[in-house]
Amino acid sequence: MRFAVDRLDHCVINCRDIDKMASWYQRVLGMEREDFGSPPRVALKFGGQKINLRPHDASAEDWIAAETCLPGTQDLCFIVAVAVPDIVGQFHSCGVRIELGPVTRQGALGPMGSVYCRDPEGNLIEVSSYSP
Template identity: 40%
Template sequence: MTSSLASLPAKTSAGLLLRRPPPVVLRTPRHHLRSPSYSTSAAASIPPSSPPACTLSSLDHVVLTVRSIKDSVDFYTKILGMAHQTYPAPSDNTEHHALLFGGSKINLREFKVGQNKANPNSEPKARTVLPGTADLCFMTDQDVTDVVGELQTRGIEVLNVDGHAPGQGLGKKVARRMGARGPLRSVYVRDPDGNLIEISNPTT
């Protein structure tokens, strides 16, 4: 499997201007403040109408815990056109793996038995790290209707979105969803670990 969706014509997103969202004001409901069962943590003690600790502007990267670095790299590069990057960890100089696309990055962490135990080379990390627990949406400039055919040509099952059982040649493949900036047309596949991967176009 050597061909890639990246071989199809695609527009660059380098020229897109992302508008910074307005500051968000967190408000603590008054009935929560009065409830005896409400948490007494520092977050709960923030008075109403306090400004946030900071206002986030964008997502830089996510970390995927995978069973096999090789299988994941093959899928995301050969099927979804991402670039594979290796780099030394600043803490111990061990080789780390990442996937690059657009202006974002996915760091790959290979799952090992006992990984939830303290490990100075991978701290801090999520409380529970397991392969197959992610649900991610990616944007493409290629029409998702064409993407369905390209995926199937490469032996990738495109999931039905209307309840039909898989493998019967039936079922709707393209769904309407709501994304961060508006409505989407989306198709779904699974990566080698079973993570749900949504591939989308903006629509009206």
């Protein structure tokens, strides 16, 4: 039987400093921190998805991972339900430096307004809106 992917459940970001990363995603993007599991793990929940924060030097016995686990190598896009000027305003109020934008990009559902920044590990974070 063939299947088709329905949605993304979670992704994993490799980190040098999990607490610093969790704090940034909570403060800047409004995600909720969840501590779970054994050994202890940290996730950031939003909508129906989550991001697991993995120590970049975690052992294979503790955490199966990609072949190469380097902090700062992610490029992620998050959709928000506000207009692009509000994204810019929130970045400014949080002291986040804008790398690029606002610009128009082609998203999964069509054209969207995007603003780019970097998280504390250097990952490229795109925050986008399909709002006019």
